Amino acid sequence: MTLAATAPAPFAKVSVIGLGLLGGSVARAVRARMPGVHVTGYDASADVRARAAQIDLADTIAQTPREAVAEAGLVIFCVPVGAMGAAAATLAPYLPADCVISDVGSSKASVLKALGEALPGHALVPAHPVAGTEQSGPDAGFATLFVGRWCILTPPEGTPHEAVARVSAFWEGLGAKVEMMEAAHHDLVLAVTSHLPHLIAYTIVGTASDLEEVTQSEVIKYSAGGFRDFTRIAASDPTMWRDVFLNNRDAVLAMLQVFTEDLTELQKAIRKGDGEALFDHFTRTRAIRRSIIQMGQDDARPDFGRSDHKPA
């Protein structure tokens, strides 16, 4: 527990809409770190609601949109970014007039537009906690997902400062470090640090499994040479990622263009046998990982500390 957990909770009642990996983690984290705060969970899927109730994911699992947001001080949309607008429209008639709206979507300009249009008049503080795993569904979440991770807030101009401060305190209470950013800049930064890596991983895993000369069984057997790292990312939720690429299209395509140029350059170095260019490039990239570890954004142990490197 950090000190933040003992500060007064910024909201007495929080509604989590969408109970997958992110929504489930928010609900668990609130229960673990904000004693006295009531968390209500809701999901459009009856199966997910039933499972959430079974594993006691929230104080209340609501069965209707009305119940989902009753008396809520904060409503967080934790659905795929393409579903934000529809989810907001469903809840709009029942929202308390003074409740603050937030979300956890991976692209922000499109979400800002969708939530703003569906819920005019509400204080809107979009959020993106940069955290997750390749797993999905109500069982995938855990209370410590946000600890030590960054959460980026992208409130539009004119949002009351008090609403921003309370959402900020909320995420700090869950263990995250909060940063402010323009939605458009967020979308560019995340296109590089998250969306492009996912696109590349999805591509190479598809490439490897479709080859004629190398069997899928060989790909799987010898994946420890590097490939298996990519399969983790390429196992991420398909609906979520379809929506990310469709909703952050321009930034993703721009970054992909730069990546393709860089790849062509390394390809040329290999073709021409230019060992010096390869060596220089590979030396430079090594330094980036050191910085990430120094910033506390990854595990310093070799191979991420994978369990197969523990003594047998």
Place this chain on the structure above:
Amino acid sequence: MTLAATAPAPFAKVSVIGLGLLGGSVARAVRARMPGVHVTGYDASADVRARAAQIDLADTIAQTPREAVAEAGLVIFCVPVGAMGAAAATLAPYLPADCVISDVGSSKASVLKALGEALPGHALVPAHPVAGTEQSGPDAGFATLFVGRWCILTPPEGTPHEAVARVSAFWEGLGAKVEMMEAAHHDLVLAVTSHLPHLIAYTIVGTASDLEEVTQSEVIKYSAGGFRDFTRIAASDPTMWRDVFLNNRDAVLAMLQVFTEDLTELQKAIRKGDGEALFDHFTRTRAIRRSIIQMGQDDARPDFGRSDHKPA
């Protein structure tokens, strides 16, 4: 310890040439799992030899090429694939006539050629243990690196069966599972499962660190969204990887061509807003990871079981 460790050791004296991550791991594994076998370590660098002696990496740290291979039954070259020929030529005058030659190189056709030319008349059983981490140097190795991993042997036609059987028993003794393959096919398989993933990771990490619109500090801060996975691979040893790309050029370029075509297809789907094509692709790739985990080739826990997901 597996049963193999209690079988009679296939060689009484083993020489490890090159004391980096792989050589150091072989030396440690022999000492841990093959009691009674004498392991001699040698490295062309005096600094590495001094460090290896300091951390007691082998029974003997040889100071000269002559001492390095004296009475050796098996000599394993653990140097970058581009350095194999030179290392072999240095040791050639001192090799016992009946010693078996092996290596741990990541490309096999070029190594087979280099070692065959430098050491005519010796039984040659090239090996590639598909295991490693992003770290390098004499301190990086560990005895369990090969446990449960595949080791691919690519003996040329005409190699005595007995030599192949002994090298095979040696790797099984270190905990690996052994597979036989033609060198050319090995190079194609590893181009997909290892070399192309490394090239892609090196590229994207370079791309991200050179952008104008997004600062390097932002890339580092928000790397938990996926990018940090790539930085691990792109932190691998630059000399080793320069050599891999130069020595397995044709297979790497062929695989890169297929990858680029596939990437162009996903790019087109994003540009055209074809959500169905994206969803279908992302659903298919998810299955590959399940197979890798079922085959025991990766950690099943979310995020590889990274320590930052343990309760704080």
